[in-house]
Amino acid sequence: MENKFNIISDKVFALLNKGEYLTLSFSSENTQFIRFSQSKIRQTGLVDDASLELELIYDNRTCGEAFTLSGDTDADILTAQGILDILRSEVVQLPEDPYIVFPENNGSSRDIHTGNLLLVEDAAEALTPAMQGVDLAGIFASGKIYRGNANSLGQKHWFSTETFSLDYSLLNNYI
Amino acid sequence: MDLKKLLSQINIDADWIGLREVREKTTYRVIRDGNPQANGAGTSNGIMVEVLANGQFGYYATNDMSILGVQNAGAKAKAQAIQASEYSLYSFSEAARPKATGNYESSFSKGVGSVSAGEINEILLAGCDALKVSDQIVSASAYGLITETEFNFVSTNGSDVNQKFLMVTSDFSATAQDGNIFQRRTGGRSGHQIGLEVFDKSNIIQLCTGIGQQAVELLSAEECPTGTMNMVLAPDQMMLQIHESIGHPLEIDRILGDERNYAGWSFIRLEDFGTLQYGSKLMNVTFDPTVEHELASYAFDDGGLEAQRQYIIKDGLLVRGLGGKESQIRSNTPGVANFRASSWNRAPIDRMANLNLEAGDSSFDDIISNIEYGVYMETNRSWSIDDYRNKFQFGSEYGQLIENGKLTKTVKNPNYRGVTTPFWNNLKKVGDASTFGVHGTPNCGKGEPNQVIRVGHASPVCQFENIEVFGGV
Numbered sequence: 001m002e003n004k005f006n007i008i009s010d011k012v013f014a015l016l017n018k019g020e021y022l023t024l025s026f027s028s029e030n031t032q033f034i035r036f037s038q039s040k041i042r043q044t045g046l047v048d049d050a051s052l053e054l055e056l057i058y059d060n061r062t063c064g065e066a067f068t069l070s071g072d073t074d075a076d077i078l079t080a081q082g083i084l085d086i087l088r089s090e091v092v093q094l095p096e097d098p099y100i101v102f103p104e105n106n107g108s109s110r111d112i113h114t115g116n117l118l119l120v121e122d123a124a125e126a127l128t129p130a131m132q133g134v135d136l137a138g139i140f141a142s143g144k145i146y147r148g149n150a151n152s153l154g155q156k157h158w159f160s161t162e163t164f165s166l167d168y169s170l171l172n173n174y175i
Numbered sequence: 176m177d178l179k180k181l182l183s184q185i186n187i188d189a190d191w192i193g194l195r196e197v198r199e200k201t202t203y204r205v206i207r208d209g210n211p212q213a214n215g216a217g218t219s220n221g222i223m224v225e226v227l228a229n230g231q232f233g234y235y236a237t238n239d240m241s242i243l244g245v246q247n248a249g250a251k252a253k254a255q256a257i258q259a260s261e262y263s264l265y266s267f268s269e270a271a272r273p274k275a276t277g278n279y280e281s282s283f284s285k286g287v288g289s290v291s292a293g294e295i296n297e298i299l300l301a302g303c304d305a306l307k308v309s310d311q312i313v314s315a316s317a318y319g320l321i322t323e324t325e326f327n328f329v330s331t332n333g334s335d336v337n338q339k340f341l342m343v344t345s346d347f348s349a350t351a352q353d354g355n356i357f358q359r360r361t362g363g364r365s366g367h368q369i370g371l372e373v374f375d376k377s378n379i380i381q382l383c384t385g386i387g388q389q390a391v392e393l394l395s396a397e398e399c400p401t402g403t404m405n406m407v408l409a410p411d412q413m414m415l416q417i418h419e420s421i422g423h424p425l426e427i428d429r430i431l432g433d434e435r436n437y438a439g440w441s442f443i444r445l446e447d448f449g450t451l452q453y454g455s456k457l458m459n460v461t462f463d464p465t466v467e468h469e470l471a472s473y474a475f476d477d478g479g480l481e482a483q484r485q486y487i488i489k490d491g492l493l494v495r496g497l498g499g500k501e502s503q504i505r506s507n508t509p510g511v512a513n514f515r516a517s518s519w520n521r522a523p524i525d526r527m528a529n530l531n532l533e534a535g536d537s538s539f540d541d542i543i544s545n546i547e548y549g550v551y552m553e554t555n556r557s558w559s560i561d562d563y564r565n566k567f568q569f570g571s572e573y574g575q576l577i578e579n580g581k582l583t584k585t586v587k588n589p590n591y592r593g594v595t596t597p598f599w600n601n602l603k604k605v606g607d608a609s610t611f612g613v614h615g616t617p618n619c620g621k622g623e624p625n626q627v628i629r630v631g632h633a634s635p636v637c638q639f640e641n642i643e644v645f646g647g648v
Contacts, residue, residue: 032255033522035623037433040264043522044255045234048248049221063292066217071239093293095211095300120251121258128262138436139623167623169436 001028001050002158004073005148008052011077013152015084021057022084023103026050026148028069032120034140036168039131041124050146052080056087057103060096063087103151115162117142127166138168176240178222178329184242187249189256191227191269193330194245195477196220197519204292205318206299212316214292221519226252230266231259236520264505269332271500275479279338282467283370287323287341290371295319302379306349308387311394314350315387319343319374320366320617326477334479342366342470342629343373344617347383351390358393358587360386360572363411363554365614366629367468389573392585399574399589399646405549405603406591406642407542410612412571413532413634415555418619420595421453421460422527422630424564425487426621427498427506429525438621439562442595443493448508451493454599459533460488462497462511469631470615471528478523480512487511487530491600498525517626524622529615529631535605542604542638544580550644551575551582552589568592588647601642606635 005026016022028050035043053066065083069076118126120142127140142164150156178194185192198220205212221238226249233256235248260266290298299317306315324340344366350359362382367373408416424441428434443451464472464482473482478500487495498506499514502525516523543551552571560567574589575582593601615631 033624034259035433035522037264037431037435041231041259041262042264042433043232043234044259045236045522046248046251046255047236047520049236049238049520051217051219053217055215061211063214065215068218068220068238071241071244090214090292093291094214094296097211099210121254124258124262135432137432137434141624167436 001146001160002148007073008077008080009150012054012080012084015081016152019058021103021152023055023151024149025053026146028146029143031141031143032123034123034127036131036139037137039134039136041128044124046120052076054080054083054087056084056091057100058088058091060100061091061094062097062100063091063094103153103155105151105153105155108156109158111159113161115164117162117164135171136168138166140164140166176327178327179335181242181245182329182331185246185249187226187253189226189228189253191272191331192249193225193272193328193334195223195225195519196327197324199322199324199518202321203318204295204299205316206296206303207316208314209300209303211296214296219518223516223519224248224252226256227267227269228253228256229260230268231256231263232267233259234522267501267504271478271504272330272332273479273500274332275328275334275336275475275481277336277474279474281339281341281368283341283372285371287321287371290374295374298374298376298379301376302347302383305380305383306347306387308384309391311351311353311391312349312387313352315348317347319345321371328477328479330479336475336479338473338475340368341370342368343371345373347379347386349387349390351394353394356394358390360390360393361554362386363614364616365411366470366617367613367615368470368472369468393573393587396585396587399550399586399644401645403641404644405546405577405638405640406644407546407549407551407577407636407638409553409636410634411554411614412552413637414614414632415558415569417530417532417632417634418527418630419558419560420564420567420598422497422530424595425497426525426527427496427502427508427510430496431502431506434621437623439564442563442565445506445508447493448496449494452491452600453488453493453596454491455602456491457535457605458488458491458599458602459486461485461531461533462487462513463529463531464512466529466531466613466631466633469529469613469633470617470629471631476512476514476523477516478514480514482512485511497527499523515628517628521622521624521626524626526619526621526628527630531633532605532635532637534608534611534635536607537604538607539610539636542606542636543577543582546577546638547579549577550586550589551577565595567595586646589644590646591642591644593642598639601639602637603640604638606637610636
């Protein structure tokens with residue numbers, strides 16, 4: 001994910017013209033969700049999602065647009081280039097923003113947290129037997145999330161974590 | 176994307192497979208105090224692969240819409256289903272996903288490309304200027320939210336659905352101040368399936384001038400009286416009343432306890448359907464996905480069930496729940512086509528969609544002229560209701576006192592409280608079609624992980640008697 005974000009960022013920043021400032025925000029997840037009701041499994045599934053947002057500043061005006069990344073890096077670079085062109089045509093139509101905040105380069109960071117997660121194929125078996133004898137409704141969510149932010153002045157932050165939660169309402173005398 | 180072709184190209188041995196692609200672009204433009212606050216857009220696009228195996232549905236949402244990506248998603252969705260099937264809440268068959276074929280398209284006059292970003296900003300700026308009717312308006316804001324959605328659904332039992340939606344939510348807000356008194360008046364934050372004809376400059380200036388004037392008017396208004404009295408609600412307050420005290424408690428997945436951990440439970444029990452007198456004989460509530468321009472109109476829900484107008488409450492009697500095919504099968508209770516997901520990356524659950532109170536036969540003048548004393552309220556401002564959706568306390572932005580059959584003076588901070596079924600049994604008069612308003616909100620939240628979804632609520636003006644009304648503290 002980080003490599004993909006870096007490749008797309010480098011390509012898009014190289015397209016900028018004089019007077020243009022661009023900030024890219026990356027967001028992605030690979031998550032397993034299991035929903036419980038009456039201590040049984042109501043819904044189970046996985047979500048792979050990733051998006052990139054471009055925020056353009058030009059002539060004291062700003063606008064932005066986000067899109068879902070497809071997984072094909074070359075295609076995603078083309079989409080980002082197309083959106084940059086749309087933002088260029090739109091930003092000149094907008095009123096000046098007196099409160100505009102220009103990007104700065106205050107240094108970069110890289111923060112990666114690894115976790116000891118249940119394998120997706122083990123989660124149902126690991127969790128459900130322990131719930132028997134009570135009425136539990138809730139959700140198990142487990143997986144990886146990624147966040148990236150980079151601007152055209154060279155600042156870059158990367159964060160990823162592997163984590164989970166089991167959040168529930170439990171009644172011990174209902175059934 | 177040709178989903179039928181994609182479905183034919185993947186190879187998963189399962190009892191049923193469905194592919195649901197959603198592509199949604201949301202554009203937002205916000206002006207605050209004469210300056211642009213936000214001009215942005217976002218497009219979300221992906222496929223939810225659903226696989227039925229061993230009586231359990233498994234889901235895999237993927238942004239990789241290649242054949243390989245969907246094949247991988249299908250295989251893992253099947254594996255999830257099989258692993259969960261030993262602990263299934265219910266063992267489903269293909270009957271939970273009826274075959275659906277057809278199309279739907281929102282009705283609108285002006286498409287997305289007909290008004291430029293610059294023109295919308297100019298119109299919102301003009302609205303913002305019009306809100307500032309005096310120096311007492313200390314903050315004014317205007318926004319427009321334009322959403323284009325395309326939904327495609329195919330399945331191994333022959334479903335093939337295409338639905339295209341165009342929706343606009345706009346609002347205008349003025350905050351007035353006099354010393355330590357603040358009053359905020361808005362346009363009601365309502366959305367519709369409609370085109371960019373919404374951004375009509377002269378209409379918006381007229382609307383905003385009225386909003387600004389009423390915000391200032393509220394500064395010098397008396398407090399809303401406190402006591403048990405008659406109350407008349409405008410459609411933009413009825414929207415919230417219907418949503419919270421009819422819609423949520425009648426969602427069958429809530430009644431079954433599925434949503435207990437987050438959204439809440441319900442005071443309704445399954446045996447109440449067909450027996451509970453929910454409200455007075457004047458109360459007729461429909462699930463109606465056929466109303467032109469209402470925000471949650473559609474032809475099929477996300478499980479492929481054809482959406483049809485159905486009575487939920489008939490002559491005050493509770494007759495049908497708000498549950499899609501899965502909930503109907505589990506509960507053996509009549510429901511509606513409301514199994515809906517917020518996007519491609521969520522599994523569907525029971526949502527209320529369009530839930531409307533049908534018009535009666537009283538004109539606005541009939542209602543007001545027969546009230547000796549009471550309060551008329553417009554536009555929801557605050558809401559609080561317990562997680563069984565039973566006891567509530569709601570507030571409105573703007574009130575007017577009713578004395579001896581006439582609206583006499585403006586009152587500020589109008590609020591009321593009640594308990595759901597006694598409240599609806601106090602429904603005394605229902606306005607006719609001339610009082611009917613169609614509203615909707617894009618911000619109903621429910622589900623784990625959270626799903627924010629669009630709902631529509633239409634209602635006439637309604638009178639309730641013996642209501643606990645109170646003013647600000």
